[in-house]
Amino acid sequence: MNFALSDDHQVLQQSARTFVEKEISLGRVLVPGATVADADYAGNWAKIAAMGWPGLVIEEAHGGSGLSCIDLAMVLGEMGRSLAPSPFLGTLFGTWAIQKGGSAAQQARVLPDVAAGKARLALAIAESNGTTDAPGREAVAVRSAGGWRLTGVKSFVIDAASADWLVVAAQDGGQRAFYLVDARQDAVRVDALPWRDVTREVCDVRFKDAVAEPLTADDATLWPWLRDRILFALAVESAAGTQRVLEMTTDYAKERTAFGRPIGAYQAIKHGLADMLGLSECANTAMLYAAWALSEDNARGPVAAAMAKAYCCDAYVSAAHRSIQIFGAIGFTWEMKNHLYYKRARANAELFGGARVHRARVIDMVTKKAA
Amino acid sequence: MDFELPGEDHPKRQAVRSWFEANPHPSGADLARAGYVVPHWPRPWGLAADPELQLIIDEEMKRAGVTAPRNPVAINNCAQSLLTHGSEAQRQKFLPSALSGESVWCMLFSEPSGGSDLGALRTTARREGDHYVVKGHKIWTSLAHEAKVGVLVARTQPDLPKHQGLSQFLVDMDSPGVSVRPIIDMSGHENEYNEVFLDEVRVPADRLLGKEGEGWALSMIQLQTERVALSKPGAIWGSGPSARDLVEGLAETGALADAALRDEAAEIYVEGEILRLLAYRALSDRMNARTPGPEGAIRKMLAAPHGQRVLDLAKRAQGARGLIAGEQPFPTQLSGDGPFDDWDYAFWFSPAVTLGVGTQEILKNVVAERVLGMPRELDPTAREPWSETRRKGG
Numbered sequence: 001m002n003f004a005l006s007d008d009h010q011v012l013q014q015s016a017r018t019f020v021e022k023e024i025s026l027g028r029v030l031v032p033g034a035t036v037a038d039a040d041y042a043g044n045w046a047k048i049a050a051m052g053w054p055g056l057v058i059e060e061a062h063g064g065s066g067l068s069c070i071d072l073a074m075v076l077g078e079m080g081r082s083l084a085p086s087p088f089l090g091t092l093f094g095t096w097a098i099q100k101g102g103s104a105a106q107q108a109r110v111l112p113d114v115a116a117g118k119a120r121l122a123l124a125i126a127e128s129n130g131t132t133d134a135p136g137r138e139a140v141a142v143r144s145a146g147g148w149r150l151t152g153v154k155s156f157v158i159d160a161a162s163a164d165w166l167v168v169a170a171q172d173g174g175q176r177a178f179y180l181v182d183a184r185q186d187a188v189r190v191d192a193l194p195w196r197d198v199t200r201e202v203c204d205v206r207f208k209d210a211v212a213e214p215l216t217a218d219d220a221t222l223w224p225w226l227r228d229r230i231l232f233a234l235a236v237e238s239a240a241g242t243q244r245v246l247e248m249t250t251d252y253a254k255e256r257t258a259f260g261r262p263i264g265a266y267q268a269i270k271h272g273l274a275d276m277l278g279l280s281e282c283a284n285t286a287m288l289y290a291a292w293a294l295s296e297d298n299a300r301g302p303v304a305a306a307m308a309k310a311y312c313c314d315a316y317v318s319a320a321h322r323s324i325q326i327f328g329a330i331g332f333t334w335e336m337k338n339h340l341y342y343k344r345a346r347a348n349a350e351l352f353g354g355a356r357v358h359r360a361r362v363i364d365m366v367t368k369k370a371a
Numbered sequence: 372m373d374f375e376l377p378g379e380d381h382p383k384r385q386a387v388r389s390w391f392e393a394n395p396h397p398s399g400a401d402l403a404r405a406g407y408v409v410p411h412w413p414r415p416w417g418l419a420a421d422p423e424l425q426l427i428i429d430e431e432m433k434r435a436g437v438t439a440p441r442n443p444v445a446i447n448n449c450a451q452s453l454l455t456h457g458s459e460a461q462r463q464k465f466l467p468s469a470l471s472g473e474s475v476w477c478m479l480f481s482e483p484s485g486g487s488d489l490g491a492l493r494t495t496a497r498r499e500g501d502h503y504v505v506k507g508h509k510i511w512t513s514l515a516h517e518a519k520v521g522v523l524v525a526r527t528q529p530d531l532p533k534h535q536g537l538s539q540f541l542v543d544m545d546s547p548g549v550s551v552r553p554i555i556d557m558s559g560h561e562n563e564y565n566e567v568f569l570d571e572v573r574v575p576a577d578r579l580l581g582k583e584g585e586g587w588a589l590s591m592i593q594l595q596t597e598r599v600a601l602s603k604p605g606a607i608w609g610s611g612p613s614a615r616d617l618v619e620g621l622a623e624t625g626a627l628a629d630a631a632l633r634d635e636a637a638e639i640y641v642e643g644e645i646l647r648l649l650a651y652r653a654l655s656d657r658m659n660a661r662t663p664g665p666e667g668a669i670r671k672m673l674a675a676p677h678g679q680r681v682l683d684l685a686k687r688a689q690g691a692r693g694l695i696a697g698e699q700p701f702p703t704q705l706s707g708d709g710p711f712d713d714w715d716y717a718f719w720f721s722p723a724v725t726l727g728v729g730t731q732e733i734l735k736n737v738v739a740e741r742v743l744g745m746p747r748e749l750d751p752t753a754r755e756p757w758s759e760t761r762r763k764g765g
Contacts, residue, residue, distance in 0.1 A: 002373050003648070003655040009372065070372055250743050265746040270739035271732070277743060278673050282645045289648050292374045307641045359637030366640065367622045 005288075009074050016078035023047045024084040029198050032334040036192065036201045039085035041162055048079075048086050049117025058095060062107060063115035068295035069229070073236045073287065080237030081244040083199040083340055087120045089233065090159025090201075094121025096229050097167040101178050101217035110165055110180070122163035122183070123230075124154035124205050132227070132352060134169075134176040134219055139207060141170040141179060141214075148214060150179060150207040156351060160190045160203035168205075168212065169219075176219040179212035187211065197347040199340055228305040231358065232290045234348045235308035238316040239283040241348075245316075245341050246276045249323040256328075263326070272322050279315035286311045306362045310355040316345035374648070377427050384427045391435035399440035399471035407432065408440055408470045412454065416466060422654040438708075440472025444514060448593040449476060449522045452539070456581035456589060465520065465541060477518035479509045479542065479567055480590060487733045489524075490534045490587060491752065491765070494569060496525035498576070503527070503540065505548075505572040511727070515551045515565035518544045522593070523574075524586045526757065533757040537586030541578045548572035558719040559696075563710075594728055604647050606678030607724055611711030614643025617681050620701030626688045639680050646674055668742065672734050675724040682718040693718075 005013075024047070028038045048054065056072055058064025065071075072092075079088060091114060098110055098121070113119035124139075125132050139152030150170050160166065166181040166188070181188065187210035195202040215222065250273055253264030263269050290308035293301040320342035324331040331338040349355065377384060387407075394401060402408050403416075410420035410428050418424065432439060440446070450469050453462050468474035482492045494507020505525055515521070521542040528536035542549070548570040553561045581589055603609030618627075618640050627633045649670050685700045686693045693700065697715055705712040711720065725731040739745040752760045 002659070003652045004659050005372055250745075253745065262746055264739070264743075265748075267732070267736065267748075270745050271735045273743055273745065274672060274735040274738040277738060278669055281649065281669050282642070282673065285648045285652060286641075286645050288372065289374055292372055307644060310637075311641050311645060356634050359634055359641065362641060363618065363627060363633055363637045366618060367627065 003288075005070075009070060012071060013074040013078065016075045017081070019051060020078045020082045020084055024079075024082055026083060026085075026199070026337060026340065029085070029340065030335050030337065034198055034334075036085065036195065036198050039199055039201075041085055041087060041201060044084060044086040045088075045117070045120065045162070048084075048088060052115075052117075053088065054091055054095075054117050054120075055115030057092070058099070058111050058115045062111035064111070068291075069232060070288075070291045070295050072233075073291045076233060076236045077240035077287075080344075081240040083241070083337075083344055085199040085201075087122070087159035087162035087201065089237075090122035090157070090163060091120045092233060093123035093158065093226075093230055094163070094165065094167050096226055097123055097178060097215070097222065098180070100225050101167075101215035101222040102180065103216045106180055106213070106215065113164075119164045120159065120162045121165050121167065122157050122160040122203075122205075123167050123226075124157040124160065125169040126154065126156040126352075128153065128155040128204075130156060130350065130353075132169075134223070135171045135174055136169060136176055137171055139168060139170040141172040141177060141212060143172075146211075148179060148212045150181060150210045150212045152207055154205045154207075156193075157190075157203045157205050158351070159201050160205050161192050161201050163190075166205065167215070168207070169223075170212075176223075178215040178217070178219070178222055180215060181207070181210055181212045185210060195347070197340075197343040199344060200347065202347070224302065227352070228294060228302050230352055231305040231309035232287075232294055234352060235283075235287045235290060235305070235312040238312035238345065238348050239280075239287040239308075241341055241344060242276075242280045242283045242312070242316045242319045245319045245323045245338075246273070246280045248337070249273065249276065249326050252327055269326055272326055276319045276322055279319050283312040283315040303362055303365050306358040306365070309352070310358040310362065313345070313349035314355045317342070317349050320345040374651070376651075377423055381427065383424050384431065387424075387427055387431040388434075391431055391437065395435065397437060399473065400467075402437070402440060403467065403470035408446060409450075412451070416454070416470065422657050426654070440470065442469060442472045442475050444478050444518075444522065445469035445474075445476040445520075449478065452580060452589050452593060456585065458577070460577070461541065461580070469520070474519040475514055475517050476520045476522060477512050477514045477544070477567075478593070479512060479515075479521045479523040479569075480594075481509060481511045483508060483510050483566075487730050488750075489590065490537070491757075491760075492524060492526065492537070493761075494523070494525045495529065496523075496527050496538060496540065496574065498527070499573075501576045502573045503576060503579070505540070505542070505569045505574055507569050509567040509569065510554070510564075512551075512565045512567050513563065515544070515567050516553060516562050520544065521549075521567070522580070523569075524590050527583045527586075529758040529761075530756045531584070532754050533752060533760065534587040535584055536757055537590070538583045539580040539586045539589050540574050541580055542572065542574050546572050546574070556720075557722070558716060560710075560716070560720075563720070604643060604650075605711065606681040607711040607717050607720060608678075608727070609674075610709050611678075611707075611717040612681060612685070612705055612714055614640045614677070614681050616705060617685055620685065620703070621688060623701050623703060624688070632684070632688065635684055639677070639684060642673075642677050643681070646670060646677060649673075668734070668738050672731070672738055675731060678724055679721045682714070682721045685714055686718045 055064030056067050060066045127138050142149050163183045166183045168179045168181050187208050189206040191204045193202050256263050286308040290304040293304040324338045406418040409417040413419050485491050496503040496505045521544050523540045523542045527538040550568045552566045554564040604613040605611040621627050689700045711717040
């Protein structure tokens, strides 16, 4: 029993923080009217790839570092904390899907390139109403003489425009299955959405007889495992973002003066900051618990991941909104970072199911266990 | 990092379990002698236990169906000061009966004029030969009606600034001049709190705890002690129903079928689980001999309103029946036998949890100032002699 981070984890986190602070800048998205096209996705990816981060969770046999979810949280947290725009998250989701669901040949084809920073991935599963429930009906897989073909549309695909390979969930005879798709073929069209969170590329993807190859794991094997990790990853970003927003706002409340005192001297501000600190500590705790449970393949993993997603994303939204209020009108301008955090928070809260969805799952899981 | 609690086969657990098997019906004095009442204290009173062993002892005591001596003021807050600031004679005289629960203690701290501003207290203790003579009026004193010992904070040096002129005493509650009057709070219960009148009470000088002027520092340490919360997720300062009990109860009645109520219950449940984990993290920090993080103060700030939400939802799920005195929300009752294991009583008591031991507003100030480094609140009376403040009517 030891709920504290080890020294190794703290060193990993600190080195990631040093790197991100030095190398990743949000300068270009803080120009009014910027879009994700200004976020330097490709440049940041090159730097991140040089650090070996795309291979963090990939097995050593495929050229990765084979690290756990706790290690991943240290690094992903720093990217969430800084809103580092890059196709890291989409690539991570795709990596997990192939790790758990791909054949040995598929893994050998894709994962070494990912670990080397040469290939980027994305996971296409959501429908146009945002749901990730099976079987889905907007993309259909058809088997023909020449192999499998996909037709239809997938929505809210994170990092699709950067991706070299897509893992796509499509329906086949009422069942959902996952397919590996070369994103560079003509039969695949990617449209970046005018997404409010301009630090992240979120796209619709259209398939018209696109060549596809099924992964070997079925939906029931792959999706619960993958879902828990995706929820966890969004919780990691959100917990770290919450803490960063608190720090920014705390610093500002010490510097900004009004009526002859720093605004942090007033109880209305103090109490708001104390509430944000409570949110941040709780979010961090929920996230670490999920990191541990998933790293250990503990039976509590699904509950821990659902709790972390629900809590951390709500906390992030609340803290980021409060931060705009404490900064005052300046916090409402495009040139400040506050809105970037608020938009990331809102996006993380909605992607892969809102807090209510996951809280309902928590109640299902814990009352079933009790019965 | 490892969130696994000490398992069934943990070697420390085996030793504790054997003791309870050999002593199935221990008295308070037996438990005190075994070191199980204050395991985190040094020997001979405790076992110099780390937090892991403390947790095991809590769990094994519960498993054995043994109730620890009920003397919260001594055990959780004040008696530790005798180790650090008391004389050997005081330790020998007061600790054995305090730890066994035979001598109940109370805290004579708050006053009618003070509220959260404890340092402004007006009760005085003036030295006369080998005694102090105490005069004043205390309020919100839990357990005063059954206590044998009162830990008193009184002003010994009125000409010093308010926090500097305070001292602590161990007062016999049966001394002439001490009178106790119950406060009937909004729950309708008598004696949860009392007023205590101190009218020229003569306290022997050897009952001074520490030195004159150390009263403020001792009081702060005693109020901040948090061992009590280690393994108790209950809604009323760690006691009573938890969020897990709430969800079990709502599942039992079928109330979770209501989607809105279900979501609210889930939100409270998640918060409860996180608060449990926060407590364990604080415990790990101490095991690792790290400077404790802000978790302790923050947890107090979060746990009180969380407890209110637990009780509020249970009450609302009752509908109009919840207004019938004594009516319980769920068919199955809580297993504990403490006063707060009654859902209805705990609910009507719960407004107090954001008031007692400092209001929620003061606690948020403390968190923002001590943890986040916000400027301190202004207290124009903090630096002037207390007698001067009083002269001006403060």
